[in-house]
Amino acid sequence: MRRIWALWITMLVATAAAGCAGGDGLGGPGDDPDRLRKQARDVLARYDEAVQAAGGQQRYVPVGDLTGQLGDWEPERGENKASLLSGQVLAGGVLPAAPQATGTVTWDGGATLDVPLVGADAALAAIPRSDCGGCPPLTATGARLTTAKISTTRGPATVPAWEYTLQDTAVRVTRPAVAASAAVTVTPPSWDPFNSPGGLPIDSASVNAAGTTLTLVFTGSPGPASQPCGADYTGEVVESANAVVVIILTHPHAANEACTAIGYRRTLDVDLAAPLGERALLDIQQGLPMQVTRS
Known part of the structure; x- marks a missing residue:
């Protein structure tokens, strides 16, 4: 992709x-x-x-790439950049379910919208994937529910998001925890x-x-x-x-x-x-x- x-x-x-x-x-x-x-x-x-x-x-229409990166890749993990860009992030075990059924999207202007949430496994599976020519997949070893800033048609918004820890690196990956049914996807x-x-x-x-x-x-x-x-x-x-x-x-x-x-x-x-x-x-x-x- x-x-x-x-x-x-x-x-x-x-x-x-x-x-x-x-x-x-x-x-x-x-x-x-x-x-x-x-x-x-x-x-x-x-x-x-x-x-x-x-x-x-x-009301909730995300824009652009929804996968975020926290931190920089270590020099010996340079190949991880291609892995993340191609969406090659896999669960290394059972990841947590959403602790509550709904969360809140908050736009910078103050408007809010309650949305259904999904577990860390489902949010990870929603990352678009493509062939990266044999780059090594990243392994998600854990996740916690937090928030992330994304772009939407109505401007920047803070959304419930899963923050994933990865094997063999301090870099973390974020992905919105909002259910696909709540968003317009083209x-x-x-x-x-x-x-x-x-x-x-x-x-x-x-x-x-x-x-x-x-x-x-x-x-x-x-x-x-x-x-x-x-x-x-x-x-x-x-x-x-x-x-x-x-x-x-x-x-x-x-x-x-x-x-x-x-x-x-x-x-x-x-x-x-x-x-x-x-x-x-x-x-x-x-x-x-x-x-x-x-x-």
Whole structure:
């Protein structure tokens, strides 16, 4: 799984860099606008299914990698980094059950949500795993229930989490103790190198106090379309009752310019038809929810 992530990251960097070399007024060089709109609708449909699978609510939507690391690997345990990145963490015995049925998710703004908990075995089994080319698995020898800070669509939150001790190292690993049934979980489409998704990726996003304007940060050309190798950007918003997808349209200085493939930080404001509320912002390429900083 994490190797697929690496491929995605490579494609994102390539797409962003290509945006510096001019394009054709679409989401990215070579992107067809009708294809991007269909892609956005497909993303929203997958998310709607994930929300329904979570009981129709989306107050708790984790974002990004949920496996945490406490401490640094000892010099002689350098191979453990690859093991953890590939999710190769196995139980070395019976791990504790949750000491209570529910716990509380607390957002930085003070909002709270009671959620069902799972035992340390189940939380460990939920770590995504991938082939790491023979790296040695890590053995969890014990666990205690504590808390960890994670990212969610509604901003940073402190969640109940299991902290695992590992064999032959002082490094500990954390994983949320929240039951999967309490979270909206999106499965991205299978990686297809011959039909990779289009669209410019968003690096980060914030929303104004009214919830009606998103400010997006992304990687683009160095200057405006009035300059060689520059580009202007506009956004096209596709919305549903559960989520929002933004297609970033590129308006280059000229098509097929030979430019340095270096990306620059650009920002774009887009207005929503309705306040964001508890809806998620989804990235157009994988359809995964993103953290949105709220004023």
